[in-house]
Structure formats: structure tokens, C-alpha cells
Amino acid sequence: MSKVCVVGLGYMGLPMAAILARAGHEVVGVDINPRVVDSVNKGECPFAETGMPELVKEAHASGRLKAVTVPESAEIFVLSLPTPVDHTSHEADMSYVVAGAKSVASVLKGGELVVLESTSPIGATRRDVKDVIEALRPELVGKVDYVFCPERAIPGNTLKEMIGNDRLVGGLTPQATARGIELYKSFCKGELLEASTEEAEMVKLVENASRDVQIAFANELSLVCDKLGLDVWNVIRLANHHPRVNILTPGPGVGGHCIAVDPWFIINQAPELTPLMAAARGVNDGKPQWVVEKVKQAAPSGAKVACLGLAYKPDVDDLRESPSIEAVRALVKQGYDVRVVEPHLIEWEMPLYSLEDAVKAADVVVTLTGHSSFKALDRSLLAGKGLVDSVGMYR
Numbered sequence: 001m002s003k004v005c006v007v008g009l010g011y012m013g014l015p016m017a018a019i020l021a022r023a024g025h026e027v028v029g030v031d032i033n034p035r036v037v038d039s040v041n042k043g044e045c046p047f048a049e050t051g052m053p054e055l056v057k058e059a060h061a062s063g064r065l066k067a068v069t070v071p072e073s074a075e076i077f078v079l080s081l082p083t084p085v086d087h088t089s090h091e092a093d094m095s096y097v098v099a100g101a102k103s104v105a106s107v108l109k110g111g112e113l114v115v116l117e118s119t120s121p122i123g124a125t126r127r128d129v130k131d132v133i134e135a136l137r138p139e140l141v142g143k144v145d146y147v148f149c150p151e152r153a154i155p156g157n158t159l160k161e162m163i164g165n166d167r168l169v170g171g172l173t174p175q176a177t178a179r180g181i182e183l184y185k186s187f188c189k190g191e192l193l194e195a196s197t198e199e200a201e202m203v204k205l206v207e208n209a210s211r212d213v214q215i216a217f218a219n220e221l222s223l224v225c226d227k228l229g230l231d232v233w234n235v236i237r238l239a240n241h242h243p244r245v246n247i248l249t250p251g252p253g254v255g256g257h258c259i260a261v262d263p264w265f266i267i268n269q270a271p272e273l274t275p276l277m278a279a280a281r282g283v284n285d286g287k288p289q290w291v292v293e294k295v296k297q298a299a300p301s302g303a304k305v306a307c308l309g310l311a312y313k314p315d316v317d318d319l320r321e322s323p324s325i326e327a328v329r330a331l332v333k334q335g336y337d338v339r340v341v342e343p344h345l346i347e348w349e350m351p352l353y354s355l356e357d358a359v360k361a362a363d364v365v366v367t368l369t370g371h372s373s374f375k376a377l378d379r380s381l382l383a384g385k386g387l388v389d390s391v392g393m394y395r
């Protein structure tokens, strides 16, 4: 077992740190946010995620997980830092990864393994981690191993997937790959797949771009079916009876830290070759506005609108890139009297209502996130109201 420094204790980094501690490693978690550090040092998980309160408590109690605000020397460093996209230029913002690499550079001695887990453009492990470290510490050239190992877990089921999913291990050298495999073998029950660093970077992006294109197909179908007076959910259900057809589910758009962001990293690196991926982004990004147009058809500005769900997917509190939020804000801007229901949050920028109160008062009900708890709604409350059912919940 090794001393591992996990840099970035967010939705992915903290589960990784706690899992490593449970596997027997001595783990130092690093985060620039002192609130996160305090919380981990009290044995508490600062965000909602199945199994995490128990695991962080256990890892903290074992004495193998502590958190600090600056890295300390270790044998292995895992960078789990944000890689957002600039919404205007569509360029990946690698500044968090570069800052993390710089902070690690100052404590390296030579002989360490540095792993990048953040979803990144092709070439990032070399350019934004290795080159950054070597520019600051030229004496370490050839003395540190670098690996790209993308995170594939999904919020809501992170722990299970982090342990169970197959992983790609893309070292810059065969030795780096072997060391990466050794690390992931200590807790990962999935298959560990060797790849070149750049292949591993590309595969992660391709996985999410593929989902984005497939969801865009379903979303485009939803527009066409609506225009033709057809029930898209029924059309998809029937089409999926074909043995080689598997159409995904339409919704109010695409959100989350990954699918709405990562395709841009590919498009941006080869814009002339990616019209399909760019069109898919356009279809998915256009869907919240379509929801707004449907509300406008149902009732004039000033009407009471119940918006059900803010999270980007069912049964989580994650709001990142959520198309539901875009639709809510656009409705408010259009002068609607919007009542938001989000049972997974205690507070938000607007007041939150109970499902029943919001629906009872509404002229139009809009479903934006398919939370399980919404299914229990007494359907008779919808009688006489407009319904824009973007997630197909009350059909």
C-alpha cells in the first residue's frame, strides 16, 4: 500500500480518496476549498451521494484519510480537478489542472506516479501536467511517471461504478502504465484496459460524445413527433422492439458535468471534421428553449407555471449544466409566475415549493427532471391545466 495524495475532493476525487483509504492506502486529500477540507476532517461528506456519508466517516475513523489545502509529499498523486468548457469559445479550461500540477510539482522528489483523472482534451496529460511539472522542476525530467486514467463513474451510483467499472490506464511509458494498473488493482474490480495516454484521453471524450449524439437523436425525434401530433415515447418504445434499434430517451436538453461539455473538447480540436457532433450539441442545447415555446403556446406571460425538477437527471441534487435551470430562468424572464419544485435541494436562487402546492396553484405544469418522487403525484391535480411533459412522466 502507498501514500496517495488525491488533489481535488469533489464528486469524483473524494469518493476516490475514501475508496483508496478503505483499500488500505494512506490518503491525503487536497482541496483549495477550506469548507471541503473541514468537512472531510470531521468525517463528513460535503455533498449528497449514495454511501458516501458512511464511507467518509469510516475512512476518517480509520486514520487513513485526512484533508489539507496544499499537497504534501507522497508516492502517488491523483489529480481529480475540474475541466469546464468556456461556453463562448468552447475551449477546455485547463487552468485547474495546470494549477494542481504546479502545486504537486513543488513537493515532488523523483520516483512518484502522477495520475490525471480529469476529463481532458487530447494531449493534456503531456502538455498540462508533465510539461508543467518539468518546466518548474527540470531536474525531474524522466524521473516521474505519468498516467491518464479517466473517471467513468456516474453521480448517484459513484461508489459502485468507481469500484466496478472497467478502467482505461494510459501511461506515457510502459512503466507508468504498469504502476497505474498496480494502483487501480488495489480497489477496482473491473477490467483494467491498457491504452496509450492519448487514446485514453480520446476514449473518455468519445464515450460522452456518443451519448450526446444519441440523446440528440431522441430529442430531435421529440420535436418532430410533437409537430406531427405523435407520442414520441410510444414511437421510441415501439421502434426499440426492433432487435438492432436502441433509441435513448428525450428530455429538456442535456446536462451534467460530462455529456454537455466533453463533445466540445473533440469538436474544438477538429472543427472541420465534426459537423455531426456539433449539430447534436445544437439540438440538445436548443431543447430548453423549445420547452419555453411550448409553455408560451399553453398560456400567456404572467400565468402560473409549476416547474418540476432542477437537477440535470433524476434522483440527484446535481445542478451542473442543467437544462432544467435554463428553462426555468427563461420562463421567469418571459414574465411567467414560476414555482419551482426540487425535492433534492433545501434552497435555491428562487423559493422552492412542494410538488402538490406548486401543481395545485399552476396554470401550466412543466416536467423538467424525472425524479421518482414526482411519479406519486395525484394525476387528478393535473386536470384542466396545461402540461409540458418534457420527460414523459405524466403521459
Ligand SMILES: NC(=O)c1ccc[n+]([C@@H]2O[C@H](COP(=O)([O-])OP(=O)(O)OC[C@H]3O[C@@H](n4cnc5c(N)ncnc54)[C@H](O)[C@@H]3O)[C@@H](O)[C@H]2O)c1
Pocket: 007, 008, 009, 010, 011, 012, 013, 030, 031, 032, 033, 036, 080, 081, 082, 083, 096, 099, 100, 103, 117, 118, 119, 120, 151, 152, 153, 154, 155, 257, 258
Ligand atoms: N462528476 C462526474 O460525474 C464526473 C464523471 C466522470 C468524470 N468527471 C471528471 O472528473 C473531473 C472532476 O470532476 P468533479 O465532478 O469531481 O469536480 P468537482 O467540481 O466536484 O470537484 C473538483 C474539486 O477540486 C477542487 N479544486 C479546484 N482547484 C483545485 C486545486 N488547484 N487544488 C486542489 N483542489 C482544487 C475544487 O474546490 C473542488 O472541490 C472533471 O474533469 C470531470 O469532468 C466527472
